[in-house]
Every structure is written in structure tokens, then in C-alpha cells.
Amino acid sequence: MNDHYLKKLDRVAAILTQLQSKPIVRAQDLAEKFEVSVRTIYRDIKTLENAGIPIVGEAGSGYSLMEGYKLPPVMFTKEEVLSFITAEKLMQKFSHQSLGNHYQTAMDKLRSVLRSSDKNLIQNIENQIDIFDYSPKPDDTIKNxxxxxxxxxxxxxxxxxxxxxxxxxxxxxxxxxxxxxxxxxxxxxxxxxxxxxxxxxxxxxxxxxxxxxxxxxxxxxxxxxxHRRIASKTTTKVKLLVDKKIMGYLVNSKSYYGLISENETENGIEMTFETEWIDEGFPRWLITFADYAEILEPELLKSKMKNLVQKLSEKLS
Known part of the structure; x- marks a missing residue:
């Protein structure tokens, strides 16, 4: 079997999955997805029909599978279906590129075993869920x-x-x-x-x-x-005295920078860290709230903060 027929077989199987996943599928959308002509999609649909797949519809109006053709082996609740689409949105925003394509294929297969009512539920709700991510995505250098x-x-x-x-x-x-x-x-x-x-x-x-x-x-x-802490490089102990009123802004980041303890005092919260990023990462994080913090130790950190502030001052002058 040559490459042409292998590609056709893969495409026809994928079209069947698309038909099982959605209430109606347009030939134009399939042509764009698989990067072929609309005429090729018409021939693929005909191939499926000749194989006994009960397809309803015609060129120009879209295609769907006859209701009841494929009984799903597993029945999902509406709550489960909604959780799938929410998870899909999260994967689209936060998954690594090499995982995202595989997850999308898996979701197509999941949709293929849903009841028509659940497919309609997904179609009606998926545009009403979004995840806003303002973090830059690192470029992939390697596929998969x-x-x-x-x-x-x-x-x-x-x-x-x-x-x-x-x-x-x-x-x-x-x-x-x-x-x-x-x-x-x-x-x-x-x-x-x-x-x-x-x-x-x-x-x-x-x-x-x-x-x-x-x-x-x-x-x-x-x-x-x-193993995550075992793999860390040599750590430096840092003590800060931080104003209580900004502690709420540090909830998500303090553990990342090596927080090991915090104690409330009359003058603020004494925070103790063991950080492996004393040269760059920790000073740059500290500068975001430096006007609300006092460095108790080490002197090395004070010196690095002074150098960083001086560089910023030179750039702003």
C-alpha cells in the first residue's frame, strides 16, 4: 500500500471521528482541517458511505451521522461533559505544545462517543468558557x-x-x-x-x-x-522583615523562592528562605516589594540589591 492510500485511509478515519464528534460537519471545514480540496472531501464521504456508514446530508449543507448509528460504550453525565470542555480550555492555554495536539485528538475521540444531546451541549457552551493567560509561551525547538x-x-x-x-x-x-x-x-x-x-x-x-x-x-x-529539593544547587539562607499589609500579594510566589518559615512580630512578618537564586532570581523578585521589606540577612543580598537598584537608576536617568 503506497503513501497516497495510507494518507487517504488516515484521513477517512479522521473524518469519521469528526462526524462522530459534532452534530454537523461542513466539507469546507474538513478540507481546511486536512489541507485538501473540497472535492477530495466529497470523495472521502462517498468512501464512507460505500463502506456502509449511514451519513445524512449533502454537499453544501453539511454532513452528520444517522442518529443511533453508534451507541456510546460509556454514558457521561452533563456535569462530566462540562468538565471535559473546561479541561480542554485549560489544556489549550497551559499545556506544552507537544501535548496539546495529542490532547485535541483525544478530545475528538471522546466527543465521538457522546450522545447527540451532549454534543449539542458542548457546541452551545464551549464559546462561553475562556482562560486568560498573560504569560509568554516559550518557543518549542523540538516536536513531541x-x-x-x-x-x-x-x-x-x-x-x-x-x-x-x-x-x-x-x-x-x-x-x-x-x-x-x-x-x-x-x-x-x-x-x-x-x-x-x-x-x-x-x-x-x-x-x-x-x-x-x-x-x-x-x-x-x-x-x-x-527529588525537587535534592536537585537544587547550593542554597543561601535569607531573612526578611515584611510589612503585614502586603503578605497577601506574596501567597503564590513565596514558596517558589524557598520559604521555610514565617513568624509574626510587632514590626511585621519575619520570613526565612533557603534560596538557590541569590545571584539573580531572588533579588529581582524582592525588588517588586522592596519598599515594604527589610533585609535582615545576609549582607550579600543587600549588596546585590544595591547593585540592581543602581543599574535601574542609570537606565531611568
């Missing part, structure tokens, strides 16, 4: 990078990666992936690095090349959260 990582975890196979650090240096690493996590707009791999003989985390958008290799590993690494 996260599925490749997840496959390596499932198969317990090592990964070879070409990785670019924050300062632009490129190195080759062989890693044993423990898991992936999403934090502050970026996806990361947690892995055992065979070069460093220790756990490290790698930002996915900085991976320039990735490949599974045939070397397997038998070590059981446990849950990803067991």
Missing part, C-alpha cells in the same frame, strides 16, 4: 519533546539531550528522567544526570536535541516531588 520524555520514563530508557544553559553554554547530557513538572510558565524535567552523578532539573525549552537511547535503567527513583 514531552511525549518523548514520558515514553522514556514509562520504558525506563535513558535520554540523550543537547542542553543550553541560561548563560548560553551548550552541553551534552545522558539522563534518566524521573518526571516532568510545570512551574511559573515553564516545563521542567527532573532527572538523574549520569555526568554529574546527581539529580538535576532541565528546562524543556532549552533542550536543543533529544533522543531515547537503548540503555535501560532499573533504579526506582520514586515520586518527582521527592
Amino acid at each position: 519533546v514531552i511525549p518523548t520524555i514520558l515514553e522514556s520514563i514509562a520504558e525506563k530508557k535513558q535520554l540523550f539531550i543537547e542542553y543550553q544553559s541560561v548563560d548560553g553554554n551548550v552541553s551534552n547530557r545522558t539522563i534518566e528522567a524521573v518526571g516532568i513538572f510545570y512551574e511559573f510558565t515553564y516545563w521542567y524535567i527532573m532527572a538523574f544526570c549520569t555526568l554529574r552523578k546527581d539529580f538535576r532539573q532541565f528546562r524543556v525549552d532549552r533542550i536543543l536535541k533529544i533522543a531515547k537511547i537503548e540503555i535501560t535503567f532499573s533504579q526506582e527513583y520514586g515520586k518527582i516531588n521527592d
Whole structure:
């Protein structure tokens, strides 16, 4: 069977899924989705009809499957159906690009087993749900990078990666992936690095090349959260005295920057951190509320804050 017929077979199967997913499907929409001519879609519809698929409709008005043709193996409640469409919106905004396309295909298959009333429910409500995300999306350098990582975890196979650090240096690493996590707009791999003989985390958008290799590993690494702090670099202890009135604005970020304790005093909240980003990340975060905070220790942080403020002052002068 040549490539032409394989592509046609895949497209016809996908068209059937589309017909099962929606109340009415237009030939023009199918042609745009599969990047073929409308005439080709007409021929594909005819192929399905010749195979015994009961399709209702005609060219120019749209197509649908005869009611009752496919009985769904699972019946979903309306609440479950609405949760699916909400999850789909979240995936569209926050999932990594290499996962989004696969999730969309999975949702099409899910729609295909819904009752007509539930398909109509989705069609009526999906434009009334939106997720506003103001975080910039990192550019993908590799197609299917996260599925490749997840496959390596499932198969317990090592990964070879070409990785670019924050300062632009490129190195080759062989890693044993423990898991992936999403934090502050970026996806990361947690892995055992065979070069460093220790756990490290790698930002996915900085991976320039990735490949599974045939070397397997038998070590059981446990849950990803067991290793996130272990993988951290050398930490620095920081103590701040913060005005109580702004504590509400720090709820989502303070843990990320290494908060280990906070105590209420007469003069404010004494916050203690163990941070691995004393050089750049922590000072830049602190400057967003520096007028409401006093640095108790270390002196190193005071010096870095002075340098940062001086640079800002020079740019604004």
C-alpha cells in the first residue's frame, strides 16, 4: 500500500471521528482541517458511505451521522461533559505544545462517543468558557519533546539531550528522567544526570536535541516531588522583615523562592528562605516589594540589591 492510500485511509478515519464528534460537519471545514480540496472531501464521504456508514446530508449543507448509528460504550453525565470542555480550555492555554495536539485528538475521540444531546451541549457552551493567560509561551525547538520524555520514563530508557544553559553554554547530557513538572510558565524535567552523578532539573525549552537511547535503567527513583529539593544547587539562607499589609500579594510566589518559615512580630512578618537564586532570581523578585521589606540577612543580598537598584537608576536617568 503506497503513501497516497495510507494518507487517504488516515484521513477517512479522521473524518469519521469528526462526524462522530459534532452534530454537523461542513466539507469546507474538513478540507481546511486536512489541507485538501473540497472535492477530495466529497470523495472521502462517498468512501464512507460505500463502506456502509449511514451519513445524512449533502454537499453544501453539511454532513452528520444517522442518529443511533453508534451507541456510546460509556454514558457521561452533563456535569462530566462540562468538565471535559473546561479541561480542554485549560489544556489549550497551559499545556506544552507537544501535548496539546495529542490532547485535541483525544478530545475528538471522546466527543465521538457522546450522545447527540451532549454534543449539542458542548457546541452551545464551549464559546462561553475562556482562560486568560498573560504569560509568554516559550518557543518549542523540538516536536513531541514531552511525549518523548514520558515514553522514556514509562520504558525506563535513558535520554540523550543537547542542553543550553541560561548563560548560553551548550552541553551534552545522558539522563534518566524521573518526571516532568510545570512551574511559573515553564516545563521542567527532573532527572538523574549520569555526568554529574546527581539529580538535576532541565528546562524543556532549552533542550536543543533529544533522543531515547537503548540503555535501560532499573533504579526506582520514586515520586518527582521527592527529588525537587535534592536537585537544587547550593542554597543561601535569607531573612526578611515584611510589612503585614502586603503578605497577601506574596501567597503564590513565596514558596517558589524557598520559604521555610514565617513568624509574626510587632514590626511585621519575619520570613526565612533557603534560596538557590541569590545571584539573580531572588533579588529581582524582592525588588517588586522592596519598599515594604527589610533585609535582615545576609549582607550579600543587600549588596546585590544595591547593585540592581543602581543599574535601574542609570537606565531611568
